[in-house]
Amino acid sequence: MSTQPNSYRSQPDERGHFGIFGGRFVAETLMPLVLDLEREYRAAQNDPAFAAEFDDLLTHYVGRPSPLYYAERLTEELRKDAPAGKGAQIWFKRDELNHTGAHKINNCIGQILLARRMGKTRIIAETGAGQHGVATATVCARFGLPCVIYMGARDMERQQPNVFRMKLLGAEVIGVESGARTLKDAMNEALRDWVANVHDTFYIIGTAAGPHPYPELVRDFQSVIGKEARAQLLERTGRLPDLLVAAIGGGSNAIGLFHPFLDDPSVQMLGVEAAGHGLDKEHAASLAGGAPGILHGNRTYLLQDEDGQIDEAHSISAGLDYPGIGPEHAWLRDVGRVDYTSATDKEALDAFQLLCRTEGIIPALEPAHAIAAVAKVALEMDRDAIIVANLCGRGDKDIFTVAEALGTQI
Amino acid sequence: MSRFAAAFAKSHPALVTFVTAGDGDTAAILDALVAGGADVIELGMPFTDPMADGPAIQAANLRSFAAGTTTADILAIAAAFRARHPDIALVLMGYANPMTVRGADWFAAVCKDAGVDGVICVDIPFEEDDSLGPALRAAGVDQIRLATPTTDAARLPAVLDGAGGFLYYVSVAGITGLQQAAQASIEDAVARLRTQTDLPIAVGFGVRTPDQAAQIARVADGVVVGSALVELVAQHGAGAPRHIETFTRSLAAAIHGAKEIAA
Numbered sequence A: 001m002s003t004q005p006n007s008y009r010s011q012p013d014e015r016g017h018f019g020i021f022g023g024r025f026v027a028e029t030l031m032p033l034v035l036d037l038e039r040e041y042r043a044a045q046n047d048p049a050f051a052a053e054f055d056d057l058l059t060h061y062v063g064r065p066s067p068l069y070y071a072e073r074l075t076e077e078l079r080k081d082a083p084a085g086k087g088a089q090i091w092f093k094r095d096e097l098n099h100t101g102a103h104k105i106n107n108c109i110g111q112i113l114l115a116r117r118m119g120k121t122r123i124i125a126e127t128g129a130g131q132h133g134v135a136t137a138t139v140c141a142r143f144g145l146p147c148v149i150y151m152g153a154r155d156m157e158r159q160q161p162n163v164f165r166m167k168l169l170g171a172e173v174i175g176v177e178s179g180a181r182t183l184k185d186a187m188n189e190a191l192r193d194w195v196a197n198v199h200d201t202f203y204i205i206g207t208a209a210g211p212h213p214y215p216e217l218v219r220d221f222q223s224v225i226g227k228e229a230r231a232q233l234l235e236r237t238g239r240l241p242d243l244l245v246a247a248i249g250g251g252s253n254a255i256g257l258f259h260p261f262l263d264d265p266s267v268q269m270l271g272v273e274a275a276g277h278g279l280d281k282e283h284a285a286s287l288a289g290g291a292p293g294i295l296h297g298n299r300t301y302l303l304q305d306e307d308g309q310i311d312e313a314h315s316i317s318a319g320l321d322y323p324g325i326g327p328e329h330a331w332l333r334d335v336g337r338v339d340y341t342s343a344t345d346k347e348a349l350d351a352f353q354l355l356c357r358t359e360g361i362i363p364a365l366e367p368a369h370a371i372a373a374v375a376k377v378a379l380e381m382d383r384d385a386i387i388v389a390n391l392c393g394r395g396d397k398d399i400f401t402v403a404e405a406l407g408t409q410i
Numbered sequence B: 001m002s003r004f005a006a007a008f009a010k011s012h013p014a015l016v017t018f019v020t021a022g023d024g025d026t027a028a029i030l031d032a033l034v035a036g037g038a039d040v041i042e043l044g045m046p047f048t049d050p051m052a053d054g055p056a057i058q059a060a061n062l063r064s065f066a067a068g069t070t071t072a073d074i075l076a077i078a079a080a081f082r083a084r085h086p087d088i089a090l091v092l093m094g095y096a097n098p099m100t101v102r103g104a105d106w107f108a109a110v111c112k113d114a115g116v117d118g119v120i121c122v123d124i125p126f127e128e129d130d131s132l133g134p135a136l137r138a139a140g141v142d143q144i145r146l147a148t149p150t151t152d153a154a155r156l157p158a159v160l161d162g163a164g165g166f167l168y169y170v171s172v173a174g175i176t177g178l179q180q181a182a183q184a185s186i187e188d189a190v191a192r193l194r195t196q197t198d199l200p201i202a203v204g205f206g207v208r209t210p211d212q213a214a215q216i217a218r219v220a221d222g223v224v225v226g227s228a229l230v231e232l233v234a235q236h237g238a239g240a241p242r243h244i245e246t247f248t249r250s251l252a253a254a255i256h257g258a259k260e261i262a263a
């Protein structure tokens, strides 16, 4: 696209397209349901009672607003390696303090309210790290709906605490043995369940991807992150941030932070994909290493071979271990509004430990990727520049993975 | 007359058979289907993420990949089939990404060149038709559309707009190979579809036995059998063609005789 749009915040179009990306690539059986969901979402958007209930639950159940925190010790630590005058201020949007420990719950609250409006009586979801599964199981317990979570068998091994959490919350967790037994395979299995149970089942998708209207509604529910961050930083400093940074699996925490700022030209944005063992080896960076294609209901960048077969992704972080990315990110990258980079497993592990030691915060491995990118770019920015990074999850679930990667016996 | 028109103009309902390309000796399996009496052949294009398929066809996809099957191989299988069987209608069935990865025009052209009569793409509803439909129509390859139990009266005209070959009625809301729909619901659906289209109507998903096939053939123009055939490949490996031919013959006898039984 050569001309800039008037607004970067008016996507998608009425067919759910973000430029050439997005859309509704689902089987005919699901299509009427996807259209019902869109109708119901439009009605909810115009219903003040829906917004009031959403806000009330976010405040009293999730614990919002989450703090915006100036990470002074981390800032100072990084400045030690910075050239004179360089070393930006690092602030964290602390969505890891939400109920259930990640941003995922914001979206789950919104979608379960939609499910209830639609009269659905059974909930399904896919999960990678288990954070979305835990958040879904949580809202299902809260609203008394039965819940089935699909999770790759490999992810169940590396995220055992979350598997147990989901079970405690009353969910049925079904291990998926197909493919690489990770998030992509869990999503396939959830779609198979949905198509066989369309009459009573609502599928709570956990990231800003899938058939329209999911990318839009997940973004809207997650935009509470960016809206709060904007107001909080303005109140604390009287100015907008210079740079926003967020990790990208499917892209929901990132789009939630970025979207409210997209039309502020002074605010730059950086999405961080998982580079796994390295971009020339196994990784999960679909923008860096993929090409446009169609999977899981939308057209977007995918890791794939020349025949359009989807490659297996790899990341130490189960939540980023997915060979695609939400369609709005694909569009934002192609129009040049947002920059994207990547961080390797090793860089994420280093950043994970850095945050533990400098700030007393154990981050999830997903935002550890964002912190790794922050540690690099902060050195190139002036000292009065402000970076806001999304600390979208806490690391309790990851301590076993990290211990293993560091060669430590717990 | 197109091969589809010929297949459905016979005095009996058509047997439509599905197997996965590259799973076993596909050429021999296709010949067995024809020898057993199949009227239309659906050749499945394996995909890494077959969201609409049950365990049997998922496993067939994996076997095909393990054998190293590429899109070029599938097209070669199709072209060789066409050379051996000039008159049998051939359909490629699969998912959007392998079909469109080199561009819809490319796919339509190679289908045409290989002698493929029609294409079924599982995950392109009419709302996204511009991703594939116009290219197929321009190349003269029929686009076979799926109608399902959730396709209501309001959607049906748009589903039929641009559809060619035959209409594939997916008789259950679900994935391939698992449950079968109640006969009464199939009869109602076919009657409803007939008021809206002159295309032949083939019914599939969950049809496993000659008896079931015969029941459906009393009301439909065609019956699709897939997973039950694919399971024979899983079970018999290199010996599969012989078993496939026998089973196909039993299906064909049931389907081809169905209308007479009813009369």
Ligand SMILES: Cc1ncc(COP(=O)(O)O)c(C=O)c1O
Pocket: A102, A103, A104, A128, A129, A130, A131, A132, A206, A207, A208, A247, A248, A249, A250, A251, A252, A253, A254, A318, A319, A320, A364, A366, A367, A392, A393, A394
């Ligand atoms: C803490 C956390 N951050 C990020 C992600 C990645 O998802 P998204 O890119 O949609 O934010 C996950 C997914 O499980 C997660 O648990």
